[in-house]
Amino acid sequence: MLSLPQSTEYNKRIPKQKFYDNLSVTPELNRAFVEQISAIYWKNKLATGTLNVGPGENVTELEVFEIKLNQPSLDIRVLQLIDKEIPYHILYLMEYGGEYQAWIGYKEPSPAKADTFKVNTYYHTEWLPFDKLPLRLDGLNIDSIYDNFIRQIAGSRLTSVGESVSGAKASLRDAVERDEKRQKLLKQIAAVENKVNSEKQFNKQVKLNEELKLLKKEMERLT
Template sequence: MLGLPKSTEFNKRIPKQKFYDNLNVNPVLKHYFVNQIKIVYWANKIAPATVNLAEGKNVTEIEVFLVRLNEKALDENVLKLIDREIPYHILFILEYDGVYKAVIGYKEAASSGKIAFKVDRYYQTDWMTEAELPLHLEGLNMDAVYESFVRQIAGDSLQIAVPQETLAESVARDERREKLQKQIAKLQSKIRKEKQLNRQMELNAELKKLRKKLEDL
């Protein structure tokens, strides 16, 4: 899969019941597992032992999970639950009716508790053929390969703004951008409903400042 070296192939089927029987899954989440997922394959294991890469400081292995779906949608909370419980970084490849989507979470080690990782946000491609997926094994160590996967999948959202910008800094900037976009949309709606001219002018001035901040990102 994805043109990865044969040495990384794992091809192990994981019964989906393993996830919702052994983990703390509420009825709604179990419904998503049962109805949205057809089958899960642990397709590849990318690690220093399976491919010629140096160890990473934060990333020890990247697992590639192929998730075949019953419908062209998968609730993000399903991926989040799997990601939180498995102590490795995971690249999800969703498949439905011959088209594919790559999804990856930005994972950081949890500071405490039973959860191995916390997942801040997910990035995903559009639906496309497997050959069109913008994924290539790039980097000299596991940290670099993981960062490359995240940036490839995120596309323009995580374009490096300044030299030497880390992945964490890019993700934080993307979060600020998303927050500003929501504030701008909310303010625009407020302006449309405002009847008083003076208040409209005040809100427009505030809107201009937010747009400037967005441009600066």
């Protein structure tokens, strides 16, 4: 359960119009803000000034946003836009029908533009009562708090068999890169399996099955 000190509370409502009126967004993304989101609240600021923790080298401040939804899903491009425009790391708490999902992206500085970020991968929990969210404030500095939030939300996706046996953790970047490769392989395996099932010619089936074996071996190496 996420229980944050009172010193971190910010509790400011952010008009969603600020995002789609002041930024260059497509009509489709504009509709996502209007139709899918009821309200956005900036709930907490996690920083050295609000917590008794050390500064981070990569994460200077971690924000907690609560997004109240009009439906049980949100176009992920909305989060990508918010993360791109706000130069801080963000933990999202989505609320719909009294239940919550925690979302967080692996956010890095953009090499193309100063003071902007890029997020390649998002992780999220299932829909749960708020007090059942697998979140806890854990870490001696802002970097480690952010790292632990990602690992808590991602769960087994960022834990390999080798890590679980040895107890040693890969760096967050390495764990995320491995997971991205794993997710890509899963899509490739599914695509080849569909081709195998639909292919009528035996010789082509053999080639596809050979390709499938190689992909599955690569998957075993990553897990």
